[in-house]
Amino acid sequence: MLSQEVDDSWSFKDATRTETSYLTHGYHRYPAKFIPQLAARVIRENTQAGDLVCDPFMGSGTTLVETIVNGRRAYGTDINPVAVLIARAKTTPIEPGKLKREVEAVLQYLKAAIVRQEGQALLTSETFDVHLPSHSRIDYWFPEKQKHDLALMLGRIMAVSDKDVQTFLLCSFSNILKGCSRWIMKSVKPTIDKHKIPAPAYQSFLLQTRRMVKKNEEFWRTIGSHKIDCIIDNRDARNLALENNSAQLVVTSPPYVTSYEYADLHQLTGLWLGYVDSLKEFRAKFIGSIQKEDGDLDLCSPLAKETVVELRTKDKREATGTERYFFEMQQCFEEMHRVLKKGGRAAIVIGDTDLKKVKIRNGEVFIETMEKIGFKKHQIIKRPIPSKILPLTRDEKTGKFARTANADRMAYPTEYIIIMEKI
Ligand SMILES: C[S@@+](CC[C@H](N)C(=O)[O-])C[C@H]1O[C@@H](n2cnc3c(N)ncnc32)[C@H](O)[C@@H]1O
Structure with missing residues:
Protein backbone atom coordinates (compact mmCIF):
# COMPACT_ATOMS: atom_id res chain seq x y z
CA MET A 1 0.00 0.00 0.00
CA VAL A 82 -6.68 20.20 -30.48
CA ALA A 83 -4.08 19.81 -27.72
CA VAL A 84 -1.35 20.36 -30.31
CA LEU A 85 -2.98 23.58 -31.49
CA ILE A 86 -3.30 24.91 -27.93
CA ALA A 87 0.22 23.87 -26.91
CA ARG A 88 1.70 25.51 -30.02
CA ALA A 89 -0.11 28.78 -29.29
CA LYS A 90 0.87 28.69 -25.62
CA THR A 91 4.57 28.10 -26.25
CA THR A 92 5.02 30.68 -29.02
CA PRO A 93 5.60 34.23 -27.84
CA ILE A 94 4.86 36.75 -30.59
CA GLU A 95 6.39 40.22 -30.84
CA PRO A 96 3.59 42.28 -29.21
CA GLY A 97 3.58 45.13 -31.77
CA LYS A 98 3.22 42.77 -34.70
CA LEU A 99 0.54 40.73 -32.94
CA LYS A 100 -1.51 43.81 -32.11
CA ARG A 101 -1.43 45.02 -35.73
CA GLU A 102 -2.44 41.65 -37.14
CA VAL A 103 -5.16 41.10 -34.56
CA GLU A 104 -6.69 44.55 -35.02
CA ALA A 105 -6.79 44.06 -38.80
CA VAL A 106 -8.70 40.79 -38.34
CA LEU A 107 -11.08 42.24 -35.75
CA GLN A 108 -11.86 45.31 -37.81
CA TYR A 109 -12.51 43.24 -40.89
CA LEU A 110 -14.81 40.90 -38.98
CA LYS A 111 -16.77 43.68 -37.35
CA ALA A 112 -17.52 45.27 -40.71
CA ALA A 113 -18.14 41.97 -42.50
CA ILE A 114 -20.46 40.57 -39.85
CA VAL A 115 -22.54 43.76 -39.81
CA ARG A 116 -22.64 43.74 -43.62
CA GLN A 117 -23.81 40.14 -43.71
CA GLU A 118 -26.45 40.65 -41.02
CA GLY A 119 -29.66 38.87 -41.99
CA GLN A 120 -28.25 37.38 -45.16
CA ALA A 121 -28.38 33.67 -45.65
CA LEU A 122 -25.43 33.36 -47.97
CA LEU A 123 -21.88 34.01 -46.96
CA THR A 124 -19.46 35.55 -49.36
CA SER A 125 -16.18 37.36 -49.16
CA GLU A 126 -14.29 39.17 -51.86
CA THR A 127 -10.92 38.58 -50.27
CA PHE A 128 -10.80 35.03 -48.90
CA ASP A 129 -12.52 31.67 -48.88
CA VAL A 130 -15.32 31.24 -46.41
CA HIS A 131 -15.01 27.93 -44.59
CA LEU A 132 -18.60 26.87 -43.95
CA PRO A 133 -18.30 23.27 -42.80
CA SER A 134 -20.98 20.99 -44.15
CA HIS A 135 -20.90 18.50 -41.28
CA SER A 136 -24.33 17.69 -39.85
CA ARG A 137 -22.88 17.88 -36.32
CA ILE A 138 -22.15 21.59 -36.87
CA ASP A 139 -25.83 22.18 -37.60
CA TYR A 140 -26.67 20.21 -34.48
CA TRP A 141 -24.50 22.32 -32.19
CA PHE A 142 -24.68 25.82 -33.69
CA PRO A 143 -27.56 28.16 -34.53
CA GLU A 144 -27.42 29.62 -38.08
CA LYS A 145 -26.21 33.06 -36.99
CA GLN A 146 -23.28 31.69 -34.96
CA LYS A 147 -22.47 29.22 -37.71
CA HIS A 148 -22.22 31.97 -40.33
CA ASP A 149 -20.23 34.37 -38.16
CA LEU A 150 -17.81 31.62 -37.15
CA ALA A 151 -17.37 30.57 -40.78
CA LEU A 152 -16.51 34.13 -41.73
CA MET A 153 -14.11 34.33 -38.80
CA LEU A 154 -12.37 31.07 -39.67
CA GLY A 155 -12.02 32.14 -43.30
CA ARG A 156 -10.36 35.39 -42.25
CA ILE A 157 -8.04 33.61 -39.80
CA MET A 158 -6.97 31.13 -42.46
CA ALA A 159 -6.03 34.08 -44.68
CA VAL A 160 -3.47 35.33 -42.11
CA SER A 161 -0.07 34.57 -43.61
CA ASP A 162 2.01 34.59 -40.41
CA LYS A 163 1.67 31.04 -39.08
CA ASP A 164 2.32 31.96 -35.43
CA VAL A 165 -0.37 34.63 -35.51
CA GLN A 166 -2.71 32.23 -37.29
CA THR A 167 -2.18 29.57 -34.59
CA PHE A 168 -2.76 32.20 -31.90
CA LEU A 169 -6.07 33.21 -33.53
CA LEU A 170 -7.16 29.60 -34.09
CA CYS A 171 -6.58 28.92 -30.39
CA SER A 172 -8.82 31.88 -29.53
CA PHE A 173 -11.42 30.68 -32.06
CA SER A 174 -11.35 27.17 -30.58
CA ASN A 175 -11.86 28.40 -27.03
CA ILE A 176 -15.05 30.36 -27.85
CA LEU A 177 -16.79 27.51 -29.69
CA LYS A 178 -18.42 25.93 -26.66
CA GLY A 179 -19.93 29.25 -25.52
CA CYS A 180 -21.23 29.97 -29.03
CA SER A 181 -22.86 26.55 -29.30
CA ARG A 182 -25.83 24.83 -27.68
CA TRP A 183 -23.49 22.67 -25.55
CA ILE A 184 -24.30 22.87 -21.81
CA MET A 185 -21.51 25.06 -20.47
CA LYS A 186 -20.88 23.13 -17.26
CA SER A 187 -20.88 19.75 -18.92
CA VAL A 188 -17.84 18.05 -20.32
CA LYS A 189 -20.13 15.53 -21.95
CA PRO A 190 -21.64 16.42 -25.32
CA THR A 191 -25.08 17.42 -24.08
CA ILE A 192 -27.36 19.96 -25.72
CA ASP A 193 -29.02 22.68 -23.64
CA LYS A 194 -32.37 23.51 -25.24
CA HIS A 195 -32.71 26.69 -23.20
CA LYS A 196 -29.25 28.08 -23.75
CA ILE A 197 -28.80 31.30 -25.68
CA PRO A 198 -25.44 30.78 -27.38
CA ALA A 199 -22.99 33.65 -27.04
CA PRO A 200 -22.51 35.98 -30.02
CA ALA A 201 -19.45 34.87 -31.96
CA TYR A 202 -17.80 38.19 -32.77
CA GLN A 203 -18.01 39.63 -29.23
CA SER A 204 -16.74 36.36 -27.74
CA PHE A 205 -13.81 36.31 -30.14
CA LEU A 206 -13.01 39.95 -29.48
CA LEU A 207 -12.91 39.47 -25.70
CA GLN A 208 -10.98 36.22 -25.82
CA THR A 209 -8.42 37.49 -28.33
CA ARG A 210 -7.78 40.74 -26.46
CA ARG A 211 -7.28 38.77 -23.23
CA MET A 212 -4.78 36.57 -25.00
CA VAL A 213 -2.96 39.56 -26.52
CA LYS A 214 -2.26 40.83 -22.99
CA LYS A 215 -1.04 37.41 -21.89
CA ASN A 216 1.24 37.14 -24.91
CA GLU A 217 2.85 40.41 -23.93
CA GLU A 218 3.55 39.07 -20.42
CA PHE A 219 5.00 35.88 -21.93
CA TRP A 220 7.11 37.83 -24.43
CA ARG A 221 8.61 39.94 -21.64
CA THR A 222 9.28 36.88 -19.45
CA ILE A 223 11.09 35.01 -22.20
CA GLY A 224 13.12 38.08 -23.16
CA SER A 225 16.14 37.20 -25.25
CA HIS A 226 16.19 33.52 -24.22
CA LYS A 227 16.26 31.10 -27.12
CA ILE A 228 13.26 28.79 -27.02
C1 LIG B 1 -4.74 14.53 -18.27
S1 LIG B 1 -4.51 15.08 -19.91
C2 LIG B 1 -3.04 16.01 -19.83
C3 LIG B 1 -3.29 17.44 -19.39
C4 LIG B 1 -2.01 18.27 -19.31
N1 LIG B 1 -1.17 17.88 -18.19
C5 LIG B 1 -2.32 19.77 -19.21
O1 LIG B 1 -1.83 20.43 -18.31
O2 LIG B 1 -3.09 20.27 -20.04
C6 LIG B 1 -4.07 13.60 -20.74
C7 LIG B 1 -3.81 13.74 -22.24
O3 LIG B 1 -3.45 12.46 -22.78
C8 LIG B 1 -3.78 12.50 -24.16
N2 LIG B 1 -3.72 11.15 -24.75
C9 LIG B 1 -4.62 10.14 -24.67
N3 LIG B 1 -4.17 9.07 -25.36
C10 LIG B 1 -2.96 9.40 -25.88
C11 LIG B 1 -1.99 8.72 -26.68
N4 LIG B 1 -2.21 7.47 -27.10
N5 LIG B 1 -0.84 9.36 -26.99
C12 LIG B 1 -0.62 10.64 -26.59
N6 LIG B 1 -1.52 11.35 -25.86
C13 LIG B 1 -2.67 10.74 -25.50
C14 LIG B 1 -5.16 13.17 -24.16
O4 LIG B 1 -5.46 13.71 -25.42
C15 LIG B 1 -4.97 14.23 -23.08
O5 LIG B 1 -4.62 15.46 -23.66
Whole structure:
Protein backbone atom coordinates (compact mmCIF):
# COMPACT_ATOMS: atom_id res chain seq x y z
CA MET A 1 0.00 0.00 0.00
CA LEU A 2 1.18 3.53 -0.70
CA SER A 3 1.68 5.96 2.15
CA GLN A 4 -1.51 7.70 3.20
CA GLU A 5 0.34 10.76 4.47
CA VAL A 6 -0.63 13.82 2.52
CA ASP A 7 2.03 16.43 1.71
CA ASP A 8 0.32 19.80 1.90
CA SER A 9 3.29 21.65 0.43
CA TRP A 10 2.29 20.23 -2.97
CA SER A 11 -1.37 21.36 -2.80
CA PHE A 12 -0.74 24.93 -3.99
CA LYS A 13 -4.04 25.72 -2.32
CA ASP A 14 -3.09 29.38 -1.86
CA ALA A 15 -2.42 29.90 -5.56
CA THR A 16 -4.95 32.38 -6.92
CA ARG A 17 -6.65 32.04 -10.29
CA THR A 18 -4.45 34.83 -11.59
CA GLU A 19 -1.40 32.86 -10.53
CA THR A 20 -2.56 29.56 -12.04
CA SER A 21 -3.44 31.28 -15.31
CA TYR A 22 -0.33 33.46 -15.51
CA LEU A 23 1.55 33.85 -18.82
CA THR A 24 -0.24 31.83 -21.49
CA HIS A 25 -1.68 29.18 -19.15
CA GLY A 26 -5.19 30.62 -19.42
CA TYR A 27 -5.37 30.66 -23.24
CA HIS A 28 -7.72 27.70 -23.49
CA ARG A 29 -9.71 25.48 -21.13
CA TYR A 30 -8.56 21.88 -20.98
CA PRO A 31 -9.74 19.09 -18.68
CA ALA A 32 -7.44 17.89 -15.91
CA LYS A 33 -4.89 20.63 -16.60
CA PHE A 34 -1.78 20.77 -14.42
CA ILE A 35 -1.31 23.61 -12.00
CA PRO A 36 1.71 25.37 -13.55
CA GLN A 37 3.30 25.75 -10.11
CA LEU A 38 3.30 21.97 -9.67
CA ALA A 39 4.98 21.35 -13.03
CA ALA A 40 7.51 24.12 -12.30
CA ARG A 41 8.48 22.66 -8.94
CA VAL A 42 8.97 19.15 -10.36
CA ILE A 43 11.09 20.58 -13.18
CA ARG A 44 13.25 22.73 -10.90
CA GLU A 45 13.83 19.95 -8.37
CA ASN A 46 14.76 17.31 -10.94
CA THR A 47 16.65 19.05 -13.75
CA GLN A 48 19.34 21.60 -14.55
CA ALA A 49 19.20 24.44 -17.05
CA GLY A 50 19.47 23.11 -20.62
CA ASP A 51 18.16 19.59 -19.79
CA LEU A 52 15.52 18.01 -21.99
CA VAL A 53 12.07 17.69 -20.39
CA CYS A 54 9.40 15.59 -22.06
CA ASP A 55 5.62 15.40 -21.64
CA PRO A 56 4.18 12.51 -23.68
CA PHE A 57 0.58 13.45 -22.75
CA MET A 58 1.12 17.18 -22.96
CA GLY A 59 -2.57 18.19 -23.25
CA SER A 60 -2.68 21.97 -23.33
CA GLY A 61 1.09 22.18 -22.80
CA THR A 62 1.43 23.29 -19.18
CA THR A 63 4.67 21.34 -18.74
CA LEU A 64 6.11 22.82 -21.93
CA VAL A 65 5.45 26.43 -20.95
CA GLU A 66 7.06 25.86 -17.54
CA THR A 67 9.98 24.03 -19.13
CA ILE A 68 10.69 26.95 -21.45
CA VAL A 69 10.25 29.58 -18.75
CA ASN A 70 12.73 27.70 -16.55
CA GLY A 71 15.37 27.59 -19.29
CA ARG A 72 15.11 23.88 -20.16
CA ARG A 73 14.49 22.26 -23.53
CA ALA A 74 10.99 20.90 -24.13
CA TYR A 75 9.46 18.02 -26.09
CA GLY A 76 5.73 17.35 -25.92
CA THR A 77 3.25 15.24 -27.79
CA ASP A 78 -0.45 14.44 -27.69
CA ILE A 79 -2.71 12.29 -29.82
CA ASN A 80 -5.33 15.04 -29.77
CA PRO A 81 -4.76 17.65 -32.52
CA VAL A 82 -6.68 20.20 -30.48
CA ALA A 83 -4.08 19.81 -27.72
CA VAL A 84 -1.35 20.36 -30.31
CA LEU A 85 -2.98 23.58 -31.49
CA ILE A 86 -3.30 24.91 -27.93
CA ALA A 87 0.22 23.87 -26.91
CA ARG A 88 1.70 25.51 -30.02
CA ALA A 89 -0.11 28.78 -29.29
CA LYS A 90 0.87 28.69 -25.62
CA THR A 91 4.57 28.10 -26.25
CA THR A 92 5.02 30.68 -29.02
CA PRO A 93 5.60 34.23 -27.84
CA ILE A 94 4.86 36.75 -30.59
CA GLU A 95 6.39 40.22 -30.84
CA PRO A 96 3.59 42.28 -29.21
CA GLY A 97 3.58 45.13 -31.77
CA LYS A 98 3.22 42.77 -34.70
CA LEU A 99 0.54 40.73 -32.94
CA LYS A 100 -1.51 43.81 -32.11
CA ARG A 101 -1.43 45.02 -35.73
CA GLU A 102 -2.44 41.65 -37.14
CA VAL A 103 -5.16 41.10 -34.56
CA GLU A 104 -6.69 44.55 -35.02
CA ALA A 105 -6.79 44.06 -38.80
CA VAL A 106 -8.70 40.79 -38.34
CA LEU A 107 -11.08 42.24 -35.75
CA GLN A 108 -11.86 45.31 -37.81
CA TYR A 109 -12.51 43.24 -40.89
CA LEU A 110 -14.81 40.90 -38.98
CA LYS A 111 -16.77 43.68 -37.35
CA ALA A 112 -17.52 45.27 -40.71
CA ALA A 113 -18.14 41.97 -42.50
CA ILE A 114 -20.46 40.57 -39.85
CA VAL A 115 -22.54 43.76 -39.81
CA ARG A 116 -22.64 43.74 -43.62
CA GLN A 117 -23.81 40.14 -43.71
CA GLU A 118 -26.45 40.65 -41.02
CA GLY A 119 -29.66 38.87 -41.99
CA GLN A 120 -28.25 37.38 -45.16
CA ALA A 121 -28.38 33.67 -45.65
CA LEU A 122 -25.43 33.36 -47.97
CA LEU A 123 -21.88 34.01 -46.96
CA THR A 124 -19.46 35.55 -49.36
CA SER A 125 -16.18 37.36 -49.16
CA GLU A 126 -14.29 39.17 -51.86
CA THR A 127 -10.92 38.58 -50.27
CA PHE A 128 -10.80 35.03 -48.90
CA ASP A 129 -12.52 31.67 -48.88
CA VAL A 130 -15.32 31.24 -46.41
CA HIS A 131 -15.01 27.93 -44.59
CA LEU A 132 -18.60 26.87 -43.95
CA PRO A 133 -18.30 23.27 -42.80
CA SER A 134 -20.98 20.99 -44.15
CA HIS A 135 -20.90 18.50 -41.28
CA SER A 136 -24.33 17.69 -39.85
CA ARG A 137 -22.88 17.88 -36.32
CA ILE A 138 -22.15 21.59 -36.87
CA ASP A 139 -25.83 22.18 -37.60
CA TYR A 140 -26.67 20.21 -34.48
CA TRP A 141 -24.50 22.32 -32.19
CA PHE A 142 -24.68 25.82 -33.69
CA PRO A 143 -27.56 28.16 -34.53
CA GLU A 144 -27.42 29.62 -38.08
CA LYS A 145 -26.21 33.06 -36.99
CA GLN A 146 -23.28 31.69 -34.96
CA LYS A 147 -22.47 29.22 -37.71
CA HIS A 148 -22.22 31.97 -40.33
CA ASP A 149 -20.23 34.37 -38.16
CA LEU A 150 -17.81 31.62 -37.15
CA ALA A 151 -17.37 30.57 -40.78
CA LEU A 152 -16.51 34.13 -41.73
CA MET A 153 -14.11 34.33 -38.80
CA LEU A 154 -12.37 31.07 -39.67
CA GLY A 155 -12.02 32.14 -43.30
CA ARG A 156 -10.36 35.39 -42.25
CA ILE A 157 -8.04 33.61 -39.80
CA MET A 158 -6.97 31.13 -42.46
CA ALA A 159 -6.03 34.08 -44.68
CA VAL A 160 -3.47 35.33 -42.11
CA SER A 161 -0.07 34.57 -43.61
CA ASP A 162 2.01 34.59 -40.41
CA LYS A 163 1.67 31.04 -39.08
CA ASP A 164 2.32 31.96 -35.43
CA VAL A 165 -0.37 34.63 -35.51
CA GLN A 166 -2.71 32.23 -37.29
CA THR A 167 -2.18 29.57 -34.59
CA PHE A 168 -2.76 32.20 -31.90
CA LEU A 169 -6.07 33.21 -33.53
CA LEU A 170 -7.16 29.60 -34.09
CA CYS A 171 -6.58 28.92 -30.39
CA SER A 172 -8.82 31.88 -29.53
CA PHE A 173 -11.42 30.68 -32.06
CA SER A 174 -11.35 27.17 -30.58
CA ASN A 175 -11.86 28.40 -27.03
CA ILE A 176 -15.05 30.36 -27.85
CA LEU A 177 -16.79 27.51 -29.69
CA LYS A 178 -18.42 25.93 -26.66
CA GLY A 179 -19.93 29.25 -25.52
CA CYS A 180 -21.23 29.97 -29.03
CA SER A 181 -22.86 26.55 -29.30
CA ARG A 182 -25.83 24.83 -27.68
CA TRP A 183 -23.49 22.67 -25.55
CA ILE A 184 -24.30 22.87 -21.81
CA MET A 185 -21.51 25.06 -20.47
CA LYS A 186 -20.88 23.13 -17.26
CA SER A 187 -20.88 19.75 -18.92
CA VAL A 188 -17.84 18.05 -20.32
CA LYS A 189 -20.13 15.53 -21.95
CA PRO A 190 -21.64 16.42 -25.32
CA THR A 191 -25.08 17.42 -24.08
CA ILE A 192 -27.36 19.96 -25.72
CA ASP A 193 -29.02 22.68 -23.64
CA LYS A 194 -32.37 23.51 -25.24
CA HIS A 195 -32.71 26.69 -23.20
CA LYS A 196 -29.25 28.08 -23.75
CA ILE A 197 -28.80 31.30 -25.68
CA PRO A 198 -25.44 30.78 -27.38
CA ALA A 199 -22.99 33.65 -27.04
CA PRO A 200 -22.51 35.98 -30.02
CA ALA A 201 -19.45 34.87 -31.96
CA TYR A 202 -17.80 38.19 -32.77
CA GLN A 203 -18.01 39.63 -29.23
CA SER A 204 -16.74 36.36 -27.74
CA PHE A 205 -13.81 36.31 -30.14
CA LEU A 206 -13.01 39.95 -29.48
CA LEU A 207 -12.91 39.47 -25.70
CA GLN A 208 -10.98 36.22 -25.82
CA THR A 209 -8.42 37.49 -28.33
CA ARG A 210 -7.78 40.74 -26.46
CA ARG A 211 -7.28 38.77 -23.23
CA MET A 212 -4.78 36.57 -25.00
CA VAL A 213 -2.96 39.56 -26.52
CA LYS A 214 -2.26 40.83 -22.99
CA LYS A 215 -1.04 37.41 -21.89
CA ASN A 216 1.24 37.14 -24.91
CA GLU A 217 2.85 40.41 -23.93
CA GLU A 218 3.55 39.07 -20.42
CA PHE A 219 5.00 35.88 -21.93
CA TRP A 220 7.11 37.83 -24.43
CA ARG A 221 8.61 39.94 -21.64
CA THR A 222 9.28 36.88 -19.45
CA ILE A 223 11.09 35.01 -22.20
CA GLY A 224 13.12 38.08 -23.16
CA SER A 225 16.14 37.20 -25.25
CA HIS A 226 16.19 33.52 -24.22
CA LYS A 227 16.26 31.10 -27.12
CA ILE A 228 13.26 28.79 -27.02
CA ASP A 229 13.88 25.10 -27.70
CA CYS A 230 10.50 23.41 -27.87
CA ILE A 231 9.25 20.62 -30.12
CA ILE A 232 5.58 19.76 -30.29
CA ASP A 233 4.28 16.56 -31.88
CA ASN A 234 0.97 14.95 -32.69
CA ARG A 235 2.20 11.43 -32.02
CA ASP A 236 1.22 8.57 -29.82
CA ALA A 237 2.90 8.54 -26.40
CA ARG A 238 4.24 5.05 -27.23
CA ASN A 239 6.22 6.35 -30.16
CA LEU A 240 8.14 9.46 -29.15
CA ALA A 241 10.37 11.21 -31.66
CA LEU A 242 13.31 11.23 -29.26
CA GLU A 243 16.66 9.44 -29.27
CA ASN A 244 17.40 6.73 -26.71
CA ASN A 245 18.79 8.11 -23.41
CA SER A 246 18.20 11.74 -24.37
CA ALA A 247 15.78 13.19 -21.80
CA GLN A 248 16.48 14.07 -18.18
CA LEU A 249 12.88 14.23 -17.04
CA VAL A 250 9.36 13.20 -17.99
CA VAL A 251 6.61 15.23 -16.34
CA THR A 252 3.12 14.14 -17.22
CA SER A 253 -0.44 13.43 -16.16
CA PRO A 254 -1.66 10.49 -18.18
CA PRO A 255 -5.23 9.90 -19.25
CA TYR A 256 -7.56 7.82 -17.12
CA VAL A 257 -9.41 4.67 -18.18
CA THR A 258 -12.21 6.59 -19.90
CA SER A 259 -9.92 9.05 -21.65
CA TYR A 260 -11.63 8.67 -25.02
CA GLU A 261 -13.83 11.42 -23.65
CA TYR A 262 -11.16 13.87 -24.78
CA ALA A 263 -12.30 13.09 -28.30
CA ASP A 264 -15.91 13.94 -27.45
CA LEU A 265 -14.87 16.99 -25.54
CA HIS A 266 -12.97 18.60 -28.36
CA GLN A 267 -15.31 17.65 -31.14
CA LEU A 268 -16.43 21.26 -31.74
CA THR A 269 -12.89 22.38 -32.59
CA GLY A 270 -12.30 19.09 -34.40
CA LEU A 271 -15.35 19.63 -36.59
CA TRP A 272 -14.56 23.24 -37.47
CA LEU A 273 -10.88 22.71 -38.14
CA GLY A 274 -11.39 19.45 -40.02
CA TYR A 275 -9.54 17.26 -37.50
CA VAL A 276 -12.41 14.83 -37.10
CA ASP A 277 -14.21 12.92 -39.82
CA SER A 278 -15.28 10.00 -37.74
CA LEU A 279 -15.62 10.42 -34.02
CA LYS A 280 -15.38 6.65 -33.62
CA GLU A 281 -11.98 6.45 -35.31
CA PHE A 282 -10.77 9.49 -33.37
CA ARG A 283 -11.79 7.93 -30.04
CA ALA A 284 -9.98 4.68 -30.80
CA LYS A 285 -6.60 6.47 -30.80
CA PHE A 286 -6.84 7.45 -27.13
CA ILE A 287 -5.22 5.32 -24.44
CA GLY A 288 -7.61 2.82 -22.89
CA SER A 289 -10.32 3.24 -25.50
CA ILE A 290 -12.77 0.42 -24.85
CA GLN A 291 -13.67 0.38 -28.51
CA LYS A 292 -10.61 -1.71 -29.26
CA GLU A 293 -10.65 -5.50 -29.43
CA ASP A 294 -9.71 -7.59 -26.46
CA GLY A 295 -6.49 -9.57 -26.66
CA ASP A 296 -4.33 -11.67 -24.41
CA LEU A 297 -2.46 -8.82 -22.80
CA ASP A 298 0.68 -9.41 -20.83
CA LEU A 299 0.43 -7.15 -17.77
CA CYS A 300 3.58 -7.10 -15.68
CA SER A 301 1.94 -5.69 -12.53
CA PRO A 302 0.30 -8.36 -10.31
CA LEU A 303 -2.05 -5.70 -8.86
CA ALA A 304 -3.16 -4.74 -12.38
CA LYS A 305 -4.02 -8.39 -13.09
CA GLU A 306 -5.92 -8.74 -9.80
CA THR A 307 -7.90 -5.57 -10.49
CA VAL A 308 -8.92 -6.83 -13.93
CA VAL A 309 -10.00 -10.20 -12.48
CA GLU A 310 -12.10 -8.47 -9.83
CA LEU A 311 -13.67 -6.15 -12.38
CA ARG A 312 -14.51 -9.08 -14.65
CA THR A 313 -16.88 -10.41 -11.99
CA LYS A 314 -18.81 -7.12 -12.16
CA ASP A 315 -18.63 -5.98 -15.76
CA LYS A 316 -16.79 -7.71 -18.59
CA ARG A 317 -16.63 -4.66 -20.84
CA GLU A 318 -15.15 -2.43 -18.16
CA ALA A 319 -12.66 -5.18 -17.27
CA THR A 320 -11.52 -5.38 -20.89
CA GLY A 321 -11.17 -1.60 -21.08
CA THR A 322 -9.16 -1.46 -17.87
CA GLU A 323 -6.90 -4.32 -18.93
CA ARG A 324 -6.18 -2.51 -22.18
CA TYR A 325 -5.62 0.74 -20.32
CA PHE A 326 -3.04 -0.83 -17.97
CA PHE A 327 -1.37 -2.54 -20.91
CA GLU A 328 -1.15 0.64 -22.98
CA MET A 329 0.20 2.58 -20.02
CA GLN A 330 2.81 -0.16 -19.57
CA GLN A 331 3.87 0.45 -23.18
CA CYS A 332 4.09 4.19 -22.44
CA PHE A 333 6.35 3.54 -19.43
CA GLU A 334 8.60 1.37 -21.64
CA GLU A 335 8.86 4.26 -24.08
CA MET A 336 9.65 6.72 -21.27
CA HIS A 337 12.37 4.32 -20.10
CA ARG A 338 13.84 4.23 -23.61
CA VAL A 339 14.11 8.01 -24.00
CA LEU A 340 15.29 8.82 -20.47
CA LYS A 341 18.96 8.99 -19.57
CA LYS A 342 20.24 6.65 -16.86
CA GLY A 343 19.43 8.45 -13.60
CA GLY A 344 16.77 10.48 -15.40
CA ARG A 345 13.33 10.62 -13.79
CA ALA A 346 9.69 10.19 -14.72
CA ALA A 347 7.18 12.18 -12.65
CA ILE A 348 3.66 10.82 -13.14
CA VAL A 349 0.69 12.65 -11.66
CA ILE A 350 -2.20 10.23 -11.17
CA GLY A 351 -5.11 9.58 -8.82
CA ASP A 352 -6.92 6.40 -7.86
CA THR A 353 -10.48 5.99 -8.96
CA ASP A 354 -13.48 3.65 -8.69
CA LEU A 355 -15.10 1.66 -11.42
CA LYS A 356 -18.21 -0.43 -10.74
CA LYS A 357 -17.36 -0.17 -7.04
CA VAL A 358 -13.92 -1.67 -7.65
CA LYS A 359 -10.99 0.44 -6.46
CA ILE A 360 -8.62 1.16 -9.33
CA ARG A 361 -5.29 1.79 -7.59
CA ASN A 362 -3.58 3.46 -10.50
CA GLY A 363 -0.75 4.78 -8.34
CA GLU A 364 0.34 1.37 -7.08
CA VAL A 365 -0.17 -0.29 -10.45
CA PHE A 366 2.04 2.31 -12.11
CA ILE A 367 4.81 1.93 -9.52
CA GLU A 368 4.75 -1.87 -9.81
CA THR A 369 4.77 -1.66 -13.59
CA MET A 370 7.60 0.84 -13.71
CA GLU A 371 9.70 -1.17 -11.27
CA LYS A 372 9.41 -4.21 -13.55
CA ILE A 373 10.47 -2.09 -16.52
CA GLY A 374 13.69 -0.78 -14.93
CA PHE A 375 12.82 2.18 -12.71
CA LYS A 376 13.29 2.58 -8.96
CA LYS A 377 11.33 4.79 -6.59
CA HIS A 378 12.78 8.25 -6.10
CA GLN A 379 9.96 10.13 -4.37
CA ILE A 380 6.26 9.32 -3.91
CA ILE A 381 4.14 12.32 -2.98
CA LYS A 382 0.47 12.24 -2.06
CA ARG A 383 -1.01 15.67 -2.64
CA PRO A 384 -4.42 17.07 -1.73
CA ILE A 385 -6.36 18.61 -4.59
CA PRO A 386 -7.98 21.78 -3.24
CA SER A 387 -11.68 21.71 -4.13
CA LYS A 388 -11.55 24.98 -6.06
CA ILE A 389 -9.31 23.38 -8.62
CA LEU A 390 -10.69 19.85 -8.54
CA PRO A 391 -11.01 19.56 -12.27
CA LEU A 392 -13.72 17.00 -12.78
CA THR A 393 -15.37 14.28 -10.82
CA ARG A 394 -16.06 10.75 -11.90
CA ASP A 395 -19.32 8.93 -11.49
CA GLU A 396 -18.78 5.94 -9.21
CA LYS A 397 -20.85 3.56 -11.32
CA THR A 398 -19.47 4.38 -14.72
CA GLY A 399 -16.11 5.95 -13.91
CA LYS A 400 -16.88 8.67 -16.45
CA PHE A 401 -16.49 12.40 -15.99
CA ALA A 402 -19.57 13.81 -14.34
CA ARG A 403 -20.78 17.10 -12.98
CA THR A 404 -19.95 17.35 -9.30
CA ALA A 405 -23.60 17.26 -8.25
CA ASN A 406 -24.18 14.01 -10.11
CA ALA A 407 -21.05 12.25 -9.06
CA ASP A 408 -21.44 9.84 -6.19
CA ARG A 409 -18.32 11.18 -4.57
CA MET A 410 -15.15 13.05 -5.37
CA ALA A 411 -13.11 10.91 -7.69
CA TYR A 412 -9.65 11.98 -6.69
CA PRO A 413 -9.54 14.57 -3.91
CA THR A 414 -5.93 13.44 -3.50
CA GLU A 415 -3.53 12.26 -6.14
CA TYR A 416 0.01 10.95 -6.36
CA ILE A 417 3.09 12.42 -7.89
CA ILE A 418 5.14 9.32 -8.56
CA ILE A 419 8.75 10.18 -9.28
CA MET A 420 10.66 7.14 -10.55
CA GLU A 421 14.30 7.01 -11.57
CA LYS A 422 15.73 5.05 -14.48
CA ILE A 423 18.23 2.50 -13.18
C1 LIG B 1 -4.74 14.53 -18.27
S1 LIG B 1 -4.51 15.08 -19.91
C2 LIG B 1 -3.04 16.01 -19.83
C3 LIG B 1 -3.29 17.44 -19.39
C4 LIG B 1 -2.01 18.27 -19.31
N1 LIG B 1 -1.17 17.88 -18.19
C5 LIG B 1 -2.32 19.77 -19.21
O1 LIG B 1 -1.83 20.43 -18.31
O2 LIG B 1 -3.09 20.27 -20.04
C6 LIG B 1 -4.07 13.60 -20.74
C7 LIG B 1 -3.81 13.74 -22.24
O3 LIG B 1 -3.45 12.46 -22.78
C8 LIG B 1 -3.78 12.50 -24.16
N2 LIG B 1 -3.72 11.15 -24.75
C9 LIG B 1 -4.62 10.14 -24.67
N3 LIG B 1 -4.17 9.07 -25.36
C10 LIG B 1 -2.96 9.40 -25.88
C11 LIG B 1 -1.99 8.72 -26.68
N4 LIG B 1 -2.21 7.47 -27.10
N5 LIG B 1 -0.84 9.36 -26.99
C12 LIG B 1 -0.62 10.64 -26.59
N6 LIG B 1 -1.52 11.35 -25.86
C13 LIG B 1 -2.67 10.74 -25.50
C14 LIG B 1 -5.16 13.17 -24.16
O4 LIG B 1 -5.46 13.71 -25.42
C15 LIG B 1 -4.97 14.23 -23.08
O5 LIG B 1 -4.62 15.46 -23.66
